[in-house]
Every structure is written in structure tokens, then in C-alpha cells.
Amino acid sequence: MTIELYYFDGCPSYPQALDNLIAALALERLPAEVEMIRVRGTTDAEAKCFPGSPTIRINGEDIDVAPADGRGFVYGCRMYEEDGRRAGWPSVDRIRQAIQRERTGA
Numbered sequence: 001m002t003i004e005l006y007y008f009d010g011c012p013s014y015p016q017a018l019d020n021l022i023a024a025l026a027l028e029r030l031p032a033e034v035e036m037i038r039v040r041g042t043t044d045a046e047a048k049c050f051p052g053s054p055t056i057r058i059n060g061e062d063i064d065v066a067p068a069d070g071r072g073f074v075y076g077c078r079m080y081e082e083d084g085r086r087a088g089w090p091s092v093d094r095i096r097q098a099i100q101r102e103r104t105g106a
Helices: 015-029 044-048 092-106
Strands: 003-007 034-038 055-058 081-082 085-087
Touching: 003 015, 015 092, 044 081, 055 092, 081 092
Parallel strands: 003 034
Antiparallel strands: 003 055, 081 085
């Protein structure tokens, strides 16, 4: 399983996203390594189809169920909404759900 975390330098949210990702991997008992991918500007954001920082992809798929295509590609912060709350990072549960979807192919 390939796990990537896309971010930009100075993003205040990616450290929490990384912590949540590591926790989710531990709970799922996955020894996967996380590849950290720095996005270096607007041109790089477009080339990497980057919808904002932080973005987590598992086997090339964004963990967000809603397609990222409609958001466009930005060199900026990303927000996640879950249960009516917004945060700058995905929750451990949301990441676990994405891992489980990828495992089952759903």
C-alpha cells in the first residue's frame, strides 16, 4: 500500500494530519511507510493535482470520498468537514475508513 502526504512548507495543519495518519496506520496494524511530498508553489500544485495542504493519498487516491477534481488545484490550506465540524486535517477515523475502503476495493 502506497501512502503519501502532500503538504507545503509552513502549513500549520500537516503535522496533525501526519500524527493522525500514523495513529490510523497503527490501529489498522499496517506497517506502511508514509512518503512526504512537498508542494513548492502554484505550478507544482497544478502538476501534482494538489487540492490543498494537507492531502493524503492511498495508492494514488485521495482519502476524501468527495472527488478533489471539483475543488481545483491550489497552493494553500485545505479544510476537511466531518459531522458538521471543519478542521485543517482529516480525523483518525476518516483516514481509517479510507484505508479500509482501499483494502476491500470498495
